[in-house]
Amino acid sequence: xxxxxxxxxxxxxxxxxxxxxxPDENISVVVNTAEDLWISGNHLSPDIDTxxxxxxxxxxxxxxxxxxxxxxxxxxxxxxxxVDEYIGIGDQDRAVHIARxxxxxxxxxxxxxxxxxxxxxxxxxxxxxxxxxTVTTLIRTPDGVIHYQEYWVKHRxxxxxxxxxxYSPTRPSATAEVLSAIHEADRVVIGPSNPVTSxxxxxxxxxxxxxxxxxxxxAVSPFIGESPVSGxxxxxxxxxxxxxxxxxxxxLYKEFCDIFVQDIRDPVAVPGSLRYDTLMxxxxxxxxxxxxxxxxxxxxx
Numbered sequence: 001x002x003x004x005x006x007x008x009x010x011x012x013x014x015x016x017x018x019x020x021x022x023p024d025e026n027i028s029v030v031v032n033t034a035e036d037l038w039i040s041g042n043h044l045s046p047d048i049d050t051x052x053x054x055x056x057x058x059x060x061x062x063x064x065x066x067x068x069x070x071x072x073x074x075x076x077x078x079x080x081x082x083v084d085e086y087i088g089i090g091d092q093d094r095a096v097h098i099a100r101x102x103x104x105x106x107x108x109x110x111x112x113x114x115x116x117x118x119x120x121x122x123x124x125x126x127x128x129x130x131x132x133x134t135v136t137t138l139i140r141t142p143d144g145v146i147h148y149q150e151y152w153v154k155h156r157x158x159x160x161x162x163x164x165x166x167y168s169p170t171r172p173s174a175t176a177e178v179l180s181a182i183h184e185a186d187r188v189v190i191g192p193s194n195p196v197t198s199x200x201x202x203x204x205x206x207x208x209x210x211x212x213x214x215x216x217x218x219a220v221s222p223f224i225g226e227s228p229v230s231g232x233x234x235x236x237x238x239x240x241x242x243x244x245x246x247x248x249x250x251x252l253y254k255e256f257c258d259i260f261v262q263d264i265r266d267p268v269a270v271p272g273s274l275r276y277d278t279l280m281x282x283x284x285x286x287x288x289x290x291x292x293x294x295x296x297x298x299x300x301x
C-alpha cells in the first residue's frame with residue numbers, strides 16, 4: 001500500500017500517475033484540511049474534493065479543482081443577488097458541499113463524512129482528512145487577518161503577507177485512520193505540494209511526525225530554483241522566514257525523510273537528493289515519476 005500526504009494540485013497529479021501502476025484500493029491519501037471553510041451555508045473542503053473527483057473520474061484536470069463540465073448557475077445568481085461568494089462554485093460541486101454539510105450537522109466527523117461520500121461515489125481509495133478537528137490557515141496582511149482562501153482566490157495572492165497563522169481551537173491530532181495508513185504503508189510519499197499551506201498543516205497534527213519516523217518516506221520538491229511549479233509557495237515560504245527553494249523544503253522534512261527528489265532542472269543543491277523530471281504535464285509523465293518513486297524502496301532494501 002502507498003500513502004500520500006496531499007494538498008493543492010501537485011500531489012494529486014502524482015496520485016494520477018500512481019493509479020497507472022496500482023489499483024485504487026492500494027492507495028491511501030492523507031489530506032490537508034486547513035483550507036476548509038463554510039461558505040454560503042455549505043462545507044467546502046477543497047483538497048479533499050480534488051481527490052474525490054480525481055478518483056471518481058469527475059475532476060476538471062484543466063484547473064485541477066472542481067468537476068469537469070460543471071455549470072455555475074447558482075453561483076452566478078448568488079453574485080447577482082449581492083452575495084460575496086468569492087469562490088466560483090459549480091452546481092454539481094456545490095451539491096457535494098451541501099451533502100457534506102448535512103452529514104457534519106448530523107454529528108458525523110469529517111473522516112466519517114468523507115468515507116460516506118466516497119462510498120456514494122464508488123471510490124475505492126482511502127481519502128483521509130488529516131484530523132477531525134478544526135484547523136485553519138490564516139494570512140496576516142497589512143489590512144488584517146484573512147482566510148487563506150480569501151488571500152489566494154479573492155485577492156489572487158496579490159497582497160503582502162506579514163505572517164502565516166495556523167489556528168485551531170484545540171491542538172489537532174491525527175486520526176487513528178491516518179496513523180494506520182502511515183504505519184501500514186510500504187512507503188509514504190510527500191508530493192510536490194506547497195510546504196507551508198498543504199503539507200505543514202498535516203505534519204503539525206499530533207502523531208504524524210513520530211509515525212513518519214517509523215516509515216519509509218520519499219518527498220518531492222515543488223520548487224525549481226526559487227520558483228514553485230505552481231501556486232503561491234514562494235511568498236508563503238518567505239513569510240515563514242525561509243528561502244523558497246528545494247533546500248528549505250528538504251530542511252522542513254529532513255527529520256523523517258529518507259529520499260528527497262528534485263527536478264533535473266533545479267540549480268539548488270540538496271545533499272544526497274535524487275534528480276528526475278518532476279513536471280507532470282500529462283498522465284504519462286505523472287506515471288513515470290510515480291514509477292521511479294515506487295522503485296526506490298527495493299533499492300534501499
